[in-house]
Amino acid sequence: MDEREFLNLVAKESSFLIAAHEMKTPLSIIRQLSLTLNDDEIELSNSEKSRILRQIDITSERALRLVQDLTKISKLEDAMFELEPINSKKICNDVVAEITDVFKLRGRVIRFKNVRKNELIMANYELLRSILMNFSDNALYSSNEKSEVEIKISNIGEKVRISVRDYGEELPLSIWRSVKKQNHQPVRANSRPQSSGLGIFIAQSFAAAMGAKIGVIRHRDGSTFYVDLNRSGQLSLL
Template sequence: MAGKEWSDADFGGLPSVLVAAHELKTPLALIRQLALLLDDDLTSSADKTQIQQRIIRTSEQALQLTIDLANSANLTPSLFPLEPVNPLALCQQVAMETKFNAMLYGRKVSWPKSSRNSQLILANRTLLGRILANFLNNALAYTEDGSEIKVSVKATKDAVRMSVRDFGPMMSLKEYRLLLDEMETRKTVRTRPESSGLGIYVANQFARAMNGRIGLIRHRDGLTFYVEMPISRQLSLI
């Protein structure tokens, strides 16, 4: 099925306080529960080590989400200037930044290989990196055990598409159409069960600030989220 592209109108502007509160309430409640387990004498040393790692991962994700929300409300060109960016080099950077998170989830991620002849895009490295990280976090949460998450970069005539393909539970055509309908009628920005989709909202805001766009493709065994960015006509300074 062809990809679905979204605009600001699809999300109805900034997310409501209710949506933001829902997204932040879940990790805070989880951190509290995990902290209580650390004080339980019945919790083994090995389990406490895993709990500590999970607390760190959850708190870092919640903190980054608040930073992303703050940035999405002030996407001025002076704060986030555009420049020629090598998408394959950016993938390597995001791979290093998310390596620990992938290990905690027990997931394998396939990344595209670097190439000197990679087509440059016009983007802001920080914002584009956060888009990929949000897509990847979604994939890590929903990919089934034993399946590999695939990150790919593909150049077209005027743009470069960076995609994150997960292999999660099968989504029926009815559910897929309902998901898109909900977004277009501004009822919600949900993307998967138990998720408000706030990370996808942020990704959409960041992409549009860079003259790019995000989209979604449905598969029999998962979803692909992608961002398309215009090809840079400037010479690389690297």
């Protein structure tokens, strides 16, 4: 085994350990909630039981989404993910609609800052949806309780940028440096124990598969993760 093969093996081992750590959180939450429901000594109202069941459902969906995304990554080199013109406003609205219940469960709000002009972008719907879901999931655990998370579309030269802005703790330097260097490995962020360093790794991998690029802007009161995509030459009819 030469030095390059050894370093690749170490990187894969590190990725596996971080992925396992990331999966531990939702599984622990599900177990704790299940124990609460089955504890005869804890009196729960019907509304409290419904809330716990909903939280179990949402948490399991998050864990399943991570597994599905990791499965896609393993197939990126072998599978063909076709690019097609996609309505940028529609996919943003779809993501907000899909993840709103998760935010409500934690007393948070996510909204799409609508724009007049509808941009068509060249992307794969499932890969781009996963990128935005991971950005939003990361923002959920990073933002302050009273702040909103905002999804926005903007034009950056010949590119269309879709960004997710959170207002909370400053982004850890480890994640910022990883994104800046386009380091396609998961990075653990100790200062944000529930935010998904794995999710950012997934977003980087999916963006690269589409010929797109992700980036991050650090703010004193949070961060903005974004993906820059190629604009479609096809005119939008909407």
